[in-house]
Amino acid sequence: MATTDIDGDYRTNNVTVALSKQIVNGPKMRELIARMVTKVGQGLTDGTLAGFPLLQSQYAADPARFMGLVFGAISDFCFNMEYVRRITDARWSYCTKAGDHRVYYPYLGVCPHCVLKGNRPVEAVLGANALVGEEERESRARYFGNKIESHHVGRIGERVIVYILDLLIKSKFPDATSLLVFDDQHDVDAAFFFEGLGIITQIKASPLILLPVMSVMNAPMTEGVSGETGLPLQKRDHTFAGFTSSDHELNLYFSTDDTFLPIGKRSGQDWPYAPLIGALDQASVFKIINNWLTIYMAFEVPKRLRTGDDKKKAWLTSGWGAPIDDNKTKAGLARSDNMMKGTYASLKYGAYYVQECQRRTLKTALVANIDPVHQYADYLEKLEDIRWAHNKDFKPNQNGDETASYTIAKDRLTFLFDSVFTFNRQIMNDPVLADAWDLGGFIKKLIDGSATKTLDSWSGYSAA
């Protein structure tokens, strides 16, 4: 079995893997998380929060829930960095509707600018309104944005989640050990050890909201020439273009307010983490979180109850379905496949590890960035407090009457999930886990400064 500590990347013979061969830039991702969390802590008390009424109201209503949603936004932003590391020079989309000449590298099958400006998302569909050939039409029919392989999404998600859980645990138990399992054949994704306990974890994470890359050009793009004059014709909006991304200044684009955040030219192995980490101040971190929360809250409203702008904002989430996105890319446990696999894994951990453990020191958790949201009542609500046992452990009760009730030793009963931990909802059946992953406790420590030790060791700079 190959495992990694959560910072480096090793193989069984202890050989360190070169960063260029690793799926995730772990050290930089961890530094980014530390930077963002530190800036949130500072911004809550230095007046930055007052500039973001939505964040302020959420924080005032429930600090623990607010902290969870902040982690939801930060984890998507980490996914975003890894998506940006994978952009290519093919399949950028051209648009002049914002009044200049832009190309976008979209992760959804729509123009990131026009999806919110048009009346219907179909008006922003990429490639559809062009006079295209048969081959392009074929390929358009399957195009839901520039995706990355689901295997890579899974590996990235495991890393993001393990870092954030490690941060929560270490703010309480500094000597805790976190372990990410790296082997595709193994059924445990991560394990956490503290206070004499081991938490075996199944992770199902995939992004909900991503910011596409955008670049503004000095002149219109052209394609073909006029039959009449022989002069070049301006390229049509919402057609695909090749774009030499390493020659241009790039940005992350916010569809909600048509603004952007510079990430510089593609350069060096730590791009885009390095330029972003250097540039992120309180205001930009709060802007990223505010954008995420604006879209998340539109998404959280059940589809038929959404009104006005919320209808359009929800289009910006993963897994919407045609014509915007493939519905197999729904985030976290919102994808029913993930819910089903995660539930089986938890049951298996219980039967193969928890019940077999002589010292009764193992616990199980299903962890994802996002819970089933609209499907929560259908998929999870009636499972969340289930406890089970093997048939042999049910003993006749004291009267010897098996028809009415059984007696069972407490330690022979196992929760299906000791926890289902997601950033937007936490089911905590086990009190030790509820304490270790306590978001309300963490945000208090963030504000009073006692959570900064781990953050500083990750970021290499002092918050002071």
Ligand SMILES: [Zn+2]
């Ligand atoms: Zn457009």
